[in-house]
Amino acid sequence: MRHLLSIADLSKIEAISILDTANELARVSDGAVKKLPTLRGRTIVNLFAEDSTRTRISFEAAAKRLSADVINFSAKGSSVSKGESLKDTAMTLQAMGADAVVIRHSASGAAQRLADSQWMSGSVVNAGDGTHEHPSQALLDAFTIRKHLGLGKSDLEGLSVAIVGDVLHSRVARSNVLLLAKLGAKVTLVAPPTLLPVGVESWPASVSYDFDSVIPFVDVVMMLRVQQERMTEMYFPNAREYSRYFGLNSDRMKSMKPGAIVMHPGPMNRGLEISAEVADSSRSVITEQVTNGVSVRMAILYVLLTGGSLEAGGN
Amino acid sequence: MSVALSAPDIKRALTRISHEILEKNQGASSIVLLGIPTRGAHLAQRIASIISEIEGVEISCGTLDITLFRDDLRLRAPKAIMPTTIPPSGVENRDVILVDDVLFSGRTIRSALDALGEIGRPRTVQLAALVDRGHRELPIKADFVGKNLPTSKSQSVRVLLSEIDGRDEVSIEGEAN
Incomplete structure (x- = not known):
């Protein structure tokens, strides 16, 4: 699995394995250990071209607990508000060596566009595109x-x-x-x-x-x-x-x-x-949804950024 | 394929390891056994019950998953994360004995030491392995070994345990070269 763009792309087995992974990661976060070295040295960009508090903070917390470097990028206060296109933004991120881009955009299909293009080589996570998917x-x-x-x-x-x-x-x-x-x-x-x-x-x-x-x-x-x-x-x-x-x-x-x-x-x-x-x-269970969001997003980043498809069994 | 350890061999090896652990740590009062999932966790359980039988006391026994601490996560498909359960006594100032089925490159144990470091500071960390097959890539050695199995790198060592596989057996697969 390289991108998470739509639930339609996930098989039932993949979905369950993300939930199981999140379950174990939640137990880690509950315990004494709040920080894991798993994604040390990887760069994750939060590209939010539409307002968000919960989702952006949640992805940021998830990435940081896995020791990734996080760059936050919102449309306001960036060159996007000067009219920079998605393509130019993506090529900038590629030049900076982003391993994954978490994208929120008001246009349906923006995440798919980013993943299908050759603009950047990292993983794309859809954090909400228009009225399409989340x-x-x-x-x-x-x-x-x-x-x-x-x-x-x-x-x-x-x-x-x-x-x-x-x-x-x-x-x-x-x-x-x-x-x-x-x-x-x-x-x-x-x-x-x-x-x-x-x-x-x-x-x-x-x-x-x-x-x-x-x-x-x-x-x-x-x-x-x-x-x-x-x-x-x-x-x-x-x-x-x-x-x-x-x-x-x-x-x-x-x-x-x-x-x-x-x-x-x-x-x-x-x-x-x-x-x-x-x-x-x-x-x-509304506040619990927020707590669980961090564990689930940790699982998503873990699955996407550790090469190949998920296989069963430990060790 | 050749059988290296039969079910009775495994039982004897674990009994000996249990005695050695007790001897080295002068009793069972300070020890915590942590098995590395999947098979190491079952081996730790077995050693814990043998020690309890010998000493007549309950032994702290848990599991330590090392998946998130591996150094090859970028290279290989992600593994499913297994549970980590630390006994209520914790590891602080205890003698922690890591238990795994096969000791090979030593990278799993390096990851386990990192994982353990996040949980606490044991007084000592020791290592028990059912099989040591050599080919270490790191300066790591086991304190308690069930059997040293000379292998070539192209071979693989398969450990079957009754809890998962229905029977106990250690075998070597592939030709030595």
């Missing part, structure tokens, strides 16, 4: 679900997950549907028809417009952020109405199965898609 987020979500509800199994067979809200603009939803279905979970998308993408019927998920009829039957409720910055037209009449039909508040949470968990990829619009009581409740 594979590391899906992996950390699957990791979190497996940890809470996996019953010691390696996949998610038999679990059901509702992904609720702005599916249309969500790369998190797209990656999660692909990965969770690949791991055997049953996925239901819940959204108003205006916030579902064209062609959603070909996704490996069922669709519902009625949150209340879905919520008592799922093990995981994954709320999506309403992406107002990507909304160029009216998708729903007003915030209060959206919140009433598709928001998760404490009343609605009461009808969840015992043991079911609430997830959110962040950043949250408290009061819109999720109420503050739910976000801070004992069912919420």
Whole structure:
């Protein structure tokens, strides 16, 4: 494996091996050892052409715990804001000897473009491209679900997950549907028809417009952020109405199965898609998702930067 | 393929190593056994239970994965990471005995020393190996050896243990040249 661009490129076995690797790395981070020499001398560039806190910090923490050198590069304050193209930026990074580039870009397919081009020789990690994919987020979500509800199994067979809200603009939803279905979970998308993408019927998920009829039957409720910055037209009449039909508040949470968990990829619009009581409740694993993100991203960097494909067995 | 150690040979070798460990460390009070996964971890377990039988006390025994500390990570396919479990007593000021199945280039042990250094500062670190096949690439030697097996570099030594493989056997594969 050289790049991580899309969940579609991963086999079930590869996905599980990343989760297993993350599991061992999480135990390392829990212990006395916070720093491993594994990627000493390797350079990882965080190329963030779109705003991000969680993902960038998470990749930075992951790279640093593996002793890699990290260069942070954001569009603001760099030559990208002077109009430098992706190609010129990539060639600059190549000239500096980057072993991997973690890229966040507002254009769908930017990571693929970077990987397919001959502009640079390093690994490319997609950290979110437009409304296309966000594979590391899906992996950390699957990791979190497996940890809470996996019953010691390696996949998610038999679990059901509702992904609720702005599916249309969500790369998190797209990656999660692909990965969770690949791991055997049953996925239901819940959204108003205006916030579902064209062609959603070909996704490996069922669709519902009625949150209340879905919520008592799922093990995981994954709320999506309403992406107002990507909304160029009216998708729903007003915030209060959206919140009433598709928001998760404490009343609605009461009808969840015992043991079911609430997830959110962040950043949250408290009061819109999720109420503050739910976000801070004992069912919420939202901060744990952030913690797990570091372990999962360590696993991704480990797998990509240590040549060849993953093989089983220790020693 | 020729069999170098049969099941009874392995049992005798581990019993002798157990006695040698006790003799060298004047008892079992300060020792911590750390097996290197996969097969070293099982060997450490076996040695721990033999020592407990002899001395009548529980022995601290754990595993130490060295994958993340290897010096050939850039050259080879990534290995799956195995669990590291350090006994609650820790390694600080203890006599740590690393246990592995085959001692070859010595690079695994170098990695193990690095991994151990991140966990604590043992009083001594010793090394037990079921088989020493020579061809060291680093200045490392074992304190306790089950059997010295002269091999050529083109051969491979295969260790089977009943916990994983269903039976106990050490064999040499390939022709000597």
